[in-house]
Amino acid sequence: MTVxxxxxxxxxxxDGTMSLVxxxxxxxxxxxGAAFNQLPYKTCFKLELKVNLKERGDGFDAKKGNHRIIVGAASGGSFEGTGFEGSSETTRNSKTGDGTRSFENDRDGAIPVDAPPTVVAHEFGHLFGLGDDRKNGAPKTGRDGTMMVGGVAGVDVNVVQKIDQNLIDRIGEAVRKHLENQGKKLPKCDTWKGPISSTYTNVTPCMGSDQGTITVGVVGKDASGTVAxxxxxxxxxxxxxxxxxxxVTFGVTGTFTGDEFRLLWEPPFVTTGDGPSAYCGAIPERPIVVPVTERGTAQASFEHAxxxxxxxxxxxxxRQSDDEPVG
Structure with missing residues (x-):
């Protein structure tokens, strides 16, 4: 989209270190962008951030096909007047407030010049089809600390809020609904899932191990997913x-030929605690080959120094199922 x-x-x-745009x-x-890179929609579909911000002068008129955001005066932390004008839409989720309005209309909004990252990211979340995750001045159940809560008591706008799988899936749903409204559908999606584990030994001596789940979605020959x-x-x-x-969690991209997966780990590697080191994730930047060993199963075991x-x-x-096209 162009804004x-x-x-x-x-x-x-x-902070005065770069232009506002x-x-x-x-x-x-x-x-x-980082969330899209790591969290695919329905396992199979990796969203891509394509936002073209055009630096315009004062009084620039609306241009057909573009959204328009007017830079407001410094708010001093109140952020009054921030947001977008309402628009009609073909499809709206009454529970979340998500919808197709930003894909169907050129929208006008305002963001103050002193807006911190959370405010900027939150407002663009609306352009991606998301509603607010708050009700009666408080976060909706399970949404506290996430990006679309917005201005509620207790939210520190100077701390970047979390973009989780829930938000990614909701953007994907808005896109899917928009395609359906045009008589289109997303392609067939196959999901593969299973255990991933590793052990590590070192001359120190150190020993470690990790266990988790790898989930990969396949659309055509393209593969993408996550490891946790x-x-x-x-x-x-x-x-x-x-x-x-x-x-540790990180992303996966690659290809599937029908006979084997060729996978690459994708940063960022998001960690909690002080380990583990995601030993399988320490593989150099080369494809990891996981061959199909029998119908519906692919396996690999390897050592790395x-x-x-x-x-x-x-x-x-x-392979989890022979899924029908999403939607």
Whole structure:
């Protein structure tokens, strides 16, 4: 989508280090772009951030086919007047407020020049088809701390809120509904899922292991998905023992020929706790080949040497169903 940013010429980011349009582009790449890269819709479909921000002068008139955002004066933290005008839409989800209006209309909105990243990302979430995740001045159940909660008590707008799978799936649903309204459908989607595990040994000596799930969606020959693992490690010497535990999630892209998967891990590697190190994820940037061993099952086991040690990784993928086209 193309967005005319009116009165952006000569305006800079809140910290003055870059132009306002460059700042907004960075915010969108760091938030929605990163989430799209890691969290596919319905396992199979990787959303892509394509927002073209046009720096316009004061008083620039609306241009057909473009959204328009007017840069407001510094709000001092109140952010009054921020948001978009209402628009009609063919399809609306009454529970979430999500809909197809931004795909069907050229929308007008306003964002103040001093808006922090969470405010900028939240408002663009509306352009992606999302409604607000708040009700009666409070976050909806299960949505506290996520990007589309918006202005409720207790939300620190200077802390970037989370973009989770729920938001990605809702954007995907809005896109799907928009396609259906045009008589189109998303292509056939096959889901493969199974365990991924690894063990690690080091001369220190250190030992560790992690276990989790790899989920891959296949559309045609394209494969994409996610890996989520949890695990722990222990390092022991004559003087001390160090232990740690945690979780890691990261993305997957690649191809599927019908006979084998060729997969690449995709950053960012999002961690909690102080480990594990996602040992399978430490493979160099080369395709990981997971051959089909029998109908509906693909498996691979391999070892890889790293400085001071080695790890063993095992992957199993099982086809979940012969899905009909999504929708």
């Amino acid at each position: 005319d940013v009116v009165d952006a010429k000569g305006q800079t980011s809140p 460059d700042y907004w582009e960075k915010v969108l790449n760091d938030t929605w 693992v949890s695990g722990s490690y222990t390092c022991t010497t004559e003087l001390f023992t160090v232990t740690g535990a945690g979780t 790293i400085t001071g040690g080695q790890f063993t990784c095992e992957i199993t993928l099982e």
